[in-house]
Amino acid sequence: MRIGLFGGTFDPPHVGHLMIAQIASEAAQLDRVDFIPAAMPPHKLFQVMTDASVRLEMVRLAVTDFADFDVNPLECERPGPSYTVDTVRAYRERYPQDELFLLLGEDMYNDFAQWKDAALIAKEVTLIVAPRPEQSMQDMKRESPKHISNVKVIHLEMPALDLSSSWLRKRLVAGLRVDPLLPREVAKWIAKTGVYNS
Template structure:
């Protein structure tokens, strides 16, 4: 079994997340992509706006019934900061024998050496490095990493939150069920 692990704050989840996950699923021949919402991401502790529970609900709504995708709330059950190495240990134990691919953007890859236990992460999973057209080239992709060409979508959760706060439309930037949750809960105003 080949499993993609897509961690993030998903604050909120948007169509860019879904398109990238679909690209990686197809290009790596994955059986599924697990969306893993972070409870307390160590690098964004003060910046997460919606509660972990609401973000998980929005991710579930975003993926709908797509059989390629699942939501895994394992980080939401954990106390304290969410470290990738802990998540991969748990997934490796749960999916014995599966090949794990951890989705990571070029921006996050630059900081990867500073993450908790990067060598152990590379022993448990390949890094699926998301390569968008126009991104700077990596000088060398090391062992344990695979470059995955993905569709370039110039969209961020930050921009969506800004648009909501400014009273602008987010239609077509997030799925309709996610938009409904945001409106109903009064998020990001």
């Protein structure tokens, strides 16, 4: 089986996340994509985030209509910082014969060499990289994580999405509409619960 691992804060999950997962699934012929909300992303330890259980519920709602998308709560259930290497190890232990793919944005890809145990991650997974708005495909393909050998990478051929969860949160807090940019069930749930009301 070919499994895509899509980690992130998903605060909130938006249509861009679903688009990246769908295009990655097609490009790498994945059997499924697991969305893995991070409880405590190491690069955001001092940022205020919506509670992990709330983000987990929103991701579950976001993927409801996609048969080949799933949600794995392991990072929300694990104490301490949500290191990708720990998640990859857990998947490798559970799926010793399967091919693992790690979905990430081009900004995270550029910092990949600084991740905890990046070489171990690179040994176990193929990276699937989504472009960022200000970078061309040619620039993206020229860059690779420095000081890590044998990194396997698939660069997605797709429009760069200029859509961020932090921008959506600001609009939600201000009471502005964002529902066209959110999965339908997520938009309904946010409106019902008022989770982003200031």
